[in-house]
Amino acid sequence: MSSADGPVQFDPADFGAIPSSRALRQWMRTTRRRHADRSFWQIFEDVYLVLFTLAMAGATGGNVVHHLNNNAASCTSWSCGELIQWMPWIIIPLLLATTLRMLLAVGPVSATRATGFWLLATPVSRSALLRPAYRLVIATVSVVGFVVAAVIWALLGAPLLEVFGAAVLISALLVCTAIVTVWAQQTPHRSRWTLRVADLLLIAAVIPAVVLALHKRPSTTGGAWFGAVPTYQTELVDAYGYGGTTLGLSAITDASNTGSGQPHLLLLGVAAVIVAVVLTFIAARSLANLSRTSVIAGGELLAGLAGAASSLDISMLGDVISGRHWRLKGRVRSRRGRGARGAAIVQREFLRILRWPRRLVIGAALLVVPYAVAGAGFHVLVPIAAGFAGFVAVRPLLDGLRTACRSMGLVRALGMDLRELRVVMAVVPGLIAIIWSVLAAPAIGDGAATFAVAAGIIAGSVRQASGRPPSYGGPLVTSPMGAIPPGLFSQPARGFDLLLLCLAPVLFNLSATWVLAIPAFVLTIMFAVRPKTD
Structure with missing residues (x-):
């Protein structure tokens, strides 16, 4: 058997001495500087703007x-x-x-x-x-x-x-x-x-x-x-x-x-x-x-x-983290589905959420937010604190809806209209949002306000999960950060706008009729309108 068939052995005599990490980094630094196309003063201008902005924000x-x-x-x-x-x-x-x-x-x-x-x-x-x-x-x-x-x-x-x-x-x-x-x-x-x-x-x-x-x-x-x-x-x-x-x-x-x-x-x-x-x-x-x-x-x-x-796409941040989690997990135990059409999708969404139970634990831990605000005596801020905390707890559970809304081929394969699919895939996260709001009800202190919080969580999270990808069309808008497509400005606010709209009658201290009617109207319009895909 020749030596080529065995494992390769490293011999410094063949390749030279192993360089130290410091020498290697010094060589890489020298190479980058040799190919640099910006002067020191150009770099200093950018650094100065950053430091000046941090100083102003800090002051x-x-x-x-x-x-x-x-x-x-x-x-x-x-x-x-x-x-x-x-x-x-x-x-x-x-x-x-x-x-x-x-x-x-x-x-x-x-x-x-x-x-x-x-x-x-x-x-x-x-x-x-x-x-x-x-x-x-x-x-x-x-x-x-x-x-x-x-x-x-x-x-x-x-x-x-x-x-x-x-x-x-x-x-x-x-x-x-x-x-x-x-x-x-x-x-x-x-x-x-x-x-x-x-x-x-x-x-x-x-x-x-x-x-x-x-x-x-x-x-x-x-x-x-x-x-x-x-x-x-x-x-x-x-x-x-x-x-x-x-x-x-x-x-x-x-x-x-x-x-x-x-x-x-x-x-x-x-x-x-x-x-x-x-x-x-x-x-x-x-x-x-x-x-x-x-x-x-x-x-x-x-x-x-x-x-x-x-791209100012908040939902994509969760997608990146979720993708890394499933890649590291590798595989899961498959289970036989039950039901047909909508019932089957609801059952699969429930199993998908249970396969990552740590998100449910984080959602339960976020109940600390409304109770802490209530315990601090800021009762006026309890509904809005509960709304945002519940949004953070429920939104990661809608990854399936986001995947379907970003893939029309998957929607056609499921054989359902996108509007119906949004309703079906929001059933399990909606039930979890209702349970979360009921558990936070003692801190919220009012049944109508609790309904507004639950409706805002469901409407906001579903809207953000079923939103279109960022649009880069149209004329660019000049900003201190450079030219930005106008379609990017609406990305961070998507979902939070409906949440605040549902909580508005509670914050303005309107009657219980308006506190119940406005969130119910927002939910009805939310699930009645077909999501845009282009």
Whole structure:
């Protein structure tokens, strides 16, 4: 047997010494600069515009947050005290679960297909090649986590030093969470268990939100669950008789003024930062265990998300994530269908939703939104918060309808009119939307408003799922981002317009007749009109 029949052995004498990752990146950087067709000042103009825009947006947002922080700090009502007490137990699990799910959806360490084919398949150190992407993920998570935590704690009315300490602590926790996702990316078994932990965190965030919403408030009439909260002075004099501060809130106010809890926050933050730094270096040594399949899949997902974002098509973003999920899953157990025509399609849609049960868990966890808003005392905003949260929960369940509306060949193969097909495929998601709205009814507090929320969720999600692809026809419109086809401007608002139309009578405090009539009329027109396909 000749040597050519055996496995190929790498011999440095035949191919030369293996280059280091740093030398390889330096060579690639030099090659790119050699073929660059833009001068430094042209690049600087673009960077300057981006930095100037970020500075303006940061200054505007900072002023708004500062104003809201002053208003929240001056609030001394019973609702504000309860909000400060329970909100961290809602926000922290939500942030951790969101970080786990988003990073595991991407990778978190990712690379393009070209990098995976030309570089990761070579004998060059894989850890060194993936280390820049790993550092970018850690830096992004730390910065975004710090900003989000600082904004949330500032909105709660915390003093500056406490805001800084909470931001440092939560940022370090999120970095540790990102490191866990890097560890979980190395094997599919770890990824599955990490996603289950994320689901448990989402469920854990629901419990304090329900407690916050259903907690009985003190009032002059003996208390009400979802009634109007009395004014501060009346509440204090009639319910407690102290005239200055309530017993429960006085300790919070004193702690905020004296800053007694701030050193503990800072110490915990410093300890968490040390742990995060140590884990960052440990995880960097295990990057060689990442497979090319998982790394390239993340790069393809980012490329698809960038393409969907450039077309302003929100539904396409969900399609990209859904497509990656089913490609990684590979196959499912087939089941025999039942019924004929519409009944068969309803049964298949039900099975399709059950094959990805994690979306149902996320939808159940989104019940935290209306209950949290109700517990914070913002009863006017509960219907709109419930509407948007329910929209996010139900919209991913309509992938089958979106596929049918984007493929006329599939519609002809099913043998039904597109209008009838839209009604049939919306049956199961519509029932889930009704169940979700009923579960959120205690926070909404009114039967007519609950019907408006359910109708808005169904109408908005079905409209977005059955919408046409983006239109690139017509004259271009000049914008700061360049020339944009006018058909793209309607893409982000599709679906949300019907949701707001159904919620409008609730927000304007109209009578129950209008609250029931307008959403019912919108639903009737929605399912009576045939979707446009061109």
